[in-house]
Amino acid sequence: MKGNEAIGEGAVRAGCRYFFGYPITPQSELTHYLAKRLPEVGRLYMQAESEVASINMVYGASGAGARVMTSSSGPGISLMQEGLSYLAGAQLPCVVVNMMRGGPGLGNIAPSQADYFQATKGGGHGDYHLIVLAPNSVQELVDIMKKAFDLADRYRNPVMVMADGIMAQMMEPVELDDQYQIEIQPKPWAATGKVDHEGKNLINSCYVIPEEMESLNFILRDKYSEINKNEQVCEEYQLDGADIVLVAFGTASRICRAVVEKARAQGIPVGMIRPISLWPFPADFIGTAANRVKCFLSVEMNMGQMVEDVRLSVCGKAPVYHYGRFGGMVPTVRDVLEEVKKIYSGGAGQ
Amino acid sequence: MQGKADKYLLKERLPHIWCPGCGNGIVLSAMVRAFDKLGCDQDSTVIVSGIGCSSRAAGYLDFNTLHTTHGRALAFATGIKLARPELMIFVLMGDGDSTAIGGNHLIHAARRNIDLNIIIFNNHIYGMTGGQCSPMTPQEHLATTAPYRNFDRPFDIAGLVQAAGATYVARSTTYHAALLTKLIKAGAEHKGFSVIEAISACPVSHGRRNKLGGGYEMLMWQKENAVPVEKARTMTPEEIKGKFIIGELHKSEAPEFTDMYGQLIEKAQREHGGE
Numbered sequence: 001m002k003g004n005e006a007i008g009e010g011a012v013r014a015g016c017r018y019f020f021g022y023p024i025t026p027q028s029e030l031t032h033y034l035a036k037r038l039p040e041v042g043r044l045y046m047q048a049e050s051e052v053a054s055i056n057m058v059y060g061a062s063g064a065g066a067r068v069m070t071s072s073s074g075p076g077i078s079l080m081q082e083g084l085s086y087l088a089g090a091q092l093p094c095v096v097v098n099m100m101r102g103g104p105g106l107g108n109i110a111p112s113q114a115d116y117f118q119a120t121k122g123g124g125h126g127d128y129h130l131i132v133l134a135p136n137s138v139q140e141l142v143d144i145m146k147k148a149f150d151l152a153d154r155y156r157n158p159v160m161v162m163a164d165g166i167m168a169q170m171m172e173p174v175e176l177d178d179q180y181q182i183e184i185q186p187k188p189w190a191a192t193g194k195v196d197h198e199g200k201n202l203i204n205s206c207y208v209i210p211e212e213m214e215s216l217n218f219i220l221r222d223k224y225s226e227i228n229k230n231e232q233v234c235e236e237y238q239l240d241g242a243d244i245v246l247v248a249f250g251t252a253s254r255i256c257r258a259v260v261e262k263a264r265a266q267g268i269p270v271g272m273i274r275p276i277s278l279w280p281f282p283a284d285f286i287g288t289a290a291n292r293v294k295c296f297l298s299v300e301m302n303m304g305q306m307v308e309d310v311r312l313s314v315c316g317k318a319p320v321y322h323y324g325r326f327g328g329m330v331p332t333v334r335d336v337l338e339e340v341k342k343i344y345s346g347g348a349g350q
Numbered sequence: 351m352q353g354k355a356d357k358y359l360l361k362e363r364l365p366h367i368w369c370p371g372c373g374n375g376i377v378l379s380a381m382v383r384a385f386d387k388l389g390c391d392q393d394s395t396v397i398v399s400g401i402g403c404s405s406r407a408a409g410y411l412d413f414n415t416l417h418t419t420h421g422r423a424l425a426f427a428t429g430i431k432l433a434r435p436e437l438m439i440f441v442l443m444g445d446g447d448s449t450a451i452g453g454n455h456l457i458h459a460a461r462r463n464i465d466l467n468i469i470i471f472n473n474h475i476y477g478m479t480g481g482q483c484s485p486m487t488p489q490e491h492l493a494t495t496a497p498y499r500n501f502d503r504p505f506d507i508a509g510l511v512q513a514a515g516a517t518y519v520a521r522s523t524t525y526h527a528a529l530l531t532k533l534i535k536a537g538a539e540h541k542g543f544s545v546i547e548a549i550s551a552c553p554v555s556h557g558r559r560n561k562l563g564g565g566y567e568m569l570m571w572q573k574e575n576a577v578p579v580e581k582a583r584t585m586t587p588e589e590i591k592g593k594f595i596i597g598e599l600h601k602s603e604a605p606e607f608t609d610m611y612g613q614l615i616e617k618a619q620r621e622h623g624g625e
Contacts, residue, residue: 022451023479028494031482035495047483047495050421050451075420106401106419 001174003167006138007097008033009174010145011069015182016095017043018068020057022050024076025109026165027099031071051076055083055096062092063203065190067149071097073165074115075106077123084158085124089205089216091189091223093152093159095145096130100164102328110328111164111251116305119160120279127217129224131159131231132278134249138172144276146182153185155227162278164301166251166330227280234282235274236289238264242271243294244340244348247286247310249275252299252331259299259336268344278306283313290317294348297321299336301329319348351379354386360412367406369477371557371565373524373550377471378407380527380548381440384534395438398427400452402444403478403552404471421451424459427466435608438467438538445472446484449505453485460514460543464607467538468545470507473552481555492559511545512600518544519600523572524551526596533598542606549576549594 001009008030011019019034031047038045048054054070061068072080077098087094100115102108119132131151135144141163148159188197207213238260239245248256253274263270273289275282290296295318298307307322314320323339325331355361359382368374385395397413399405401420408415418426427441448456448470459466475493476482483493486504493500508519518540522530530548537544551557551568562568579597582590 023446023476023482023495025479028480028482032480032494032497036497039498045495049453049485106417 001138001142001171002029003138003141003163003170003172004029004099005033006141006174007071007145007161008037009176010142011095011149012037012041012043013142013176013180013182014146014149015067015184016069016145016149017066018058018061019045020048020054020061020068020070021072022048022054022076024051024073026101026168027071027073027097029168030097030099051079052083055080055087058094058096059083059087059090059092062087062094063090063191065187065192067093067153067184069095069097069149071099073099073101073109074103074112077115077118081118081124083124084130085126085128086205087158088124088128088130088220089126090203091156091220092203093149093156095148095152095159095161097161097163099168100162102326108328109165111166111301111330112326112328113162113164113250113252113301114303114305114326115162116278116300116302119162120281120309128220129157129227129279131155131157131227131280132162133159134162134276134278136167136250136253136274138167138170139174141167142174142176151231153187155223156189157223157227162250164251231277232280232282232284233276234285235276236285237272237274239271239273239289239293241269243269244271244343245289245293245296246270246272246299246336246340247275247296247306248272248299249278249306252301255331255333255336256299258333259340262333262337263340268340270340275306281309281313283309286310286313287315287317290314293318295319295321295343297323297340297343299331300324301331302326351383354382358382358385358390358392358412359410363410366410368403369552369554371551371553371568372403372477373473373548373552373565373568374404374407374471376524376527377404377469377530377548377550378410380530381407381411381469381534383531384538387531387535388538390438394436395440396427396430397440397442398423398430399442400444400447401478402447402476403473404442404444404550405447407442407471421447421453422455423447424452424455424466424468428459428462428464431464431466431608432611435465435612439465440538441466441468443468443470444477444484445470445474445486445507446476446482449485449507449510456511457514460511460516460545462607463515463517463542463604465541466543467534468543469534470545470547471550472507472547473550473556474504475552475556477552477555481559487556491556493556494559507545507547508599511543515543515604516545516600517542517602517604520545520598521547521549521594522596523549523576525569525572526576529596536598540601542604
């Protein structure tokens with residue numbers, strides 16, 4: 001399946017009932033897929049008049065208790081930031097897919113990882129976090145959609161799935177479960193009429209009195225620290241005996257896997273940590289790894305964003321370097337390997 | 351055309367990126383002819399475009415141009431006009447650009463009657479992103495996001511902007527290119543918010559999926575279904591049904607926004623002192 005289609009099928013199998021979106025490259029095939037597929041299973045696809053409308057339609061459907069999603073790419077995701085802040089403030093679950101492209105501004109439609117800050121550090125206004133997941137294969141795109149919807153419901157929080165134009169267009173074989181009956185837990189907080197609960201439910205993020213706002217902030221803070229404790233996920237690759245550890249997610253991690261193999265073949269002890277959850281960032285695992293390696297190289301398709309989280313995780317225990325290509329350019333195995341060799345000969349090998 | 355093309359087109363940017371059979375080049379050439387007839391001065395004219403196939407046109411024109419965000423070219427153009435009211439401004443937008451994401455900006459710019467000249471390339475589809483429905487896609491048509499056929503009712507752009515306050519509204523097609531040139535010129539000469547809807551064809555993303563033929567057949571469709579406004583006046587609603595009207599659809603006089611603001615400043619200074 002194509003990456004975009006895999007996300008669509010993953011969403012259908014995760015029990016997504018509603019999709020609201022607006023055309024933008026490189027996620028178009030996802031909307032084409034769902035426009036056809038969702039009505040087949042009795043669910044709804046709608047093209048909104050803008051991304052601003054899409055995200056607020058998501059808010060509405062989520063407030064009514066449904067599994068709902070939207071998708072876009074950088075410029076459209078920027079337009080959704082107001083809505084994401086409101087969704088986080090009202091504690092509404094939903095899934096947002098960002099197929100990142102080169103920026104800033106209109107940029108281009110080539111693959112990029114430049115929206116890392118926007119996704120993991122807020123993007124919208126106010127004190128909040130999204131849960132951010134970054135798969136790196138078409139199979140993982142399918143599987144992560146189920147996880148994304150489950151996390152969203154469990155924590156009543158928006159979840160973003162981040163990939164890029166390469167993963168959107170890439171075709172790989174995919175195994176789909178034959179059985180996919182989803183059991184969705186009841187949502188007694190939802191605006192579904194006064195059937196399942198007593199009194200009236202209010203979906204809201206407006207607290208005029210600061211004390212009341214702060215008490216919501218406390219609830220959110222406790223929730224985020226719970227998520228941070230429970231949901232850090234990463235994959236390690238050839239960390240045994242590694243002096244240099246590459247840290248990369250998504251497309252960059254596929255390149256780094258090849259770099260690790262090539263470097264090892266040349267006798268350079270390189271390993272890789274691949275964050276799968278970008279928020280919460282796998283700080284605990286990286287922090288522990290920092291006790292036994294010589295240095296880290298954060299490889300990203302941006303000017304250096306995740307590298308800041310790697311530094312915070314490493315906490316001064318080892319040097320942390322960055323290598324990036326930007327603006328829709330993709331690093332090559334050779335270029336990253338050169339960078340690894342440069343670091344290795346510069347001291348990491350001694 | 352050669353002399354006009356030399357003057358107003360950036361030849362080093364050609365050939366353009368539009369697909370074979372696309373009508374956008376015809377709209378662009380109608381614009382160039384209108385610029386020539388207007389005697390447009392490149393130092394006092396600005397072209398603003400949004401995002402989409404149509405908005406590439408700004409990139410081929412040898413003027414100072416702004417290529418802006420999707421749907422919001424009119425907000426940028428409003429900023430330019432307020433900063434430099436003496437400039438002549440053309441705003442190029444597509445149908446999805448102007449009526450979906452930019453719908454709100456469109457009606458408010460019309461309401462202000464600010465002196466901007468809008469050319470909407472209406473090809474009934476999102477071409478650049480791969481043939482999704484736009485608010486101008488006809489009912490019962492197929493699109494990549496309407497695999498079971500579109501049931502949404504399209505906008506009437508002309509009716510919409512007229513109701514919102516536009517003081518010059520016209521429509522032509524890429525088949526009626528001479529009329530299109532004439533209307534673009536008349537719209538530019540009109541003081542106030544003018545909208546020219548240019549019905550264009552997208553054989554690749556719209557025509558092919560709906561078996562409307564290639565560029566030629568789609569031009570012929572425009573020829574056969576367009577009714578000149580003078581003739582439409584003599585026809586019954588039943589006779590016009592399924593067709594569309596071309597020509598000057600609405601023209602009225604109303605105070606223009608930058609003029610009104612100039613008067614406001616004079617008043618404020620008169621009543622409350624100057625600097």
